[in-house]
Amino acid sequence: MLKLTYDGGEAYIEERGAYVANLYLAGKKILKENQDKKLTHGGSATMIPFANRVRNHTYVFEGEQYFLPKNDGENSIHGLIMDSPFDIITQEENYIVMNYRLLHPGFPSELDINISFKIKRSEFITKFSIKNIGSKRAPIMVGAHPYFNIKGDYHINYEEPAFKLNYIDKYFPDGRAEFVDLNGINLSESVLDNTFYGGGKIRLRSEYSEVEIGRKNMPFFVLYNGKYAEGKSIAIEPLTGAPDAFNNGIGLKIIDPLKSLNTQFKIKLIR
Numbered sequence: 657m658l659k660l661t662y663d664g665g666e667a668y669i670e671e672r673g674a675y676v677a678n679l680y681l682a683g684k685k686i687l688k689e690n691q692d693k694k695l696t697h698g699g700s701a702t703m704i705p706f707a708n709r710v711r712n713h714t715y716v717f718e719g720e721q722y723f724l725p726k727n728d729g730e731n732s733i734h735g736l737i738m739d740s741p742f743d744i745i746t747q748e749e750n751y752i753v754m755n756y757r758l759l760h761p762g763f764p765s766e767l768d769i770n771i772s773f774k775i776k777r778s779e780f781i782t783k784f785s786i787k788n789i790g791s792k793r794a795p796i797m798v799g800a801h802p803y804f805n806i807k808g809d810y811h812i813n814y815e816e817p818a819f820k821l822n823y824i825d826k827y828f829p830d831g832r833a834e835f836v837d838l839n840g841i842n843l844s845e846s847v848l849d850n851t852f853y854g855g856g857k858i859r860l861r862s863e864y865s866e867v868e869i870g871r872k873n874m875p876f877f878v879l880y881n882g883k884y885a886e887g888k889s890i891a892i893e894p895l896t897g898a899p900d901a902f903n904n905g906i907g908l909k910i911i912d913p914l915k916s917l918n919t920q921f922k923i924k925l926i927r
Contacts (some may be wrong), residue, residue, distance in 0.1 A: 658907040662750035663777040674754050674771045675739040676700035676802070681925035682778050684865060688803040688889035692745060695738050697884040700802035703735040704769060704786065705758065707799025707880065708851075709827050714745070715902035717764055717795050724762040731827070732800070736760050737769065750775045757789070758841040761828030764912070777893035783920040796917055797897040798911045803889040806844075807864035810890065813839045813877075816856035821898055821906075828900045843890065848879040851898055853907075859926070866926040869894065873919035876907055 657677065660667040668678040677699045678688045682850030713724045724732035725907050730784040742754040751774045758767040767897070770785040788794045819833040833853060858869045869892055876895040885891060897907025897921055911917050 659777040660750050662775045663715055665775040667775045667778045671742050674702045674742050679780055688805050696734055696801045698803050700800050703799040705901055706797045707895050709733050710902050711828055711900050712829050713828040722753050722762045729916055765792040778925040780923045785918050787916040791913055794911045797901045797910055799895040799917055801893050803858055803891045804867055805864055805889050806862035808862055809842045809844045810862035811840050813859045814855035816854050818855035819853045821851045821852050829898045829906055848881045849869055851878050868924040868926055870922040874921055
């Protein structure tokens with residue numbers, strides 16, 4: 657377990673999957689701990705080269721069919737790196753850069769993945785830099801899965817219009833979306849496992865804390881307060897694309913050989 661510290665800020669990061677196991681800002685515990693060793697059930701997991709689900713664990717890209725691990729019924733879920741050992745490239749007291757090279761039979765090219773984490777007293781910044789070092793073009797969708805501690809009633813506010821994606825069934829968007837205004841609504845009375853587009857900076861408020869989530873090149877997000885949130889947290893997941901983007905193309909990024917995708921998100925404690 658790696659530890660980053662700075663003036664009351666602490667982050668604990670596992671080399672396996674570049675997983676943020678614990679986060680404290682100004683001494684306050686921000687993320688719910690993982691209770692069952694599954695990385696997407698607590699802390700903040702990193703999901704690359706896709707987040708959420710790929711329907712029937714398969715997709716066609718540029719005329720070729722690829723098969724992913726079947727690890728969620730018939731579907732594939734949460735990427736290909738969560739059990740991968742990252743190398744440490746740079747490490748300072750409050751900053752670290754980690755690297756992994758992804759080469760998988762279910763993916764058309766090779767990726768050089770660099771993830772950096774930086775802790776300040778009241779801020780935690782995660783940056784992704786993903787370079788296609790293979791000879792073929794590569795589809796990509798990047799996501800993170802942080803669970804934020806809450807207490808009592810809680811609500812979010814966002815600075816820009818947001819749209820809720822319509823699902824064909826329980827998990828998969830159909831390309832339609834509708835404007836929603838969740839600002840100030842008590843979310844503790846709702847059951848959430850939905851994808852949204854837009855919103856800009858998101859503020860989460862509860863009796864426990866007020867946290868701001870800022871995103872760059874990650875215009876989608878999931879709100880989840882189901883079983884694994886345990887009634888004491890909510891997952892606000894920044895994403896570059898929608899669930900099943902490898903098939904539906906919603907928000908999907910394509911990286912040409914020797915080109916890169918750069919994106920980031922920041923967690924800031926307000927109180």
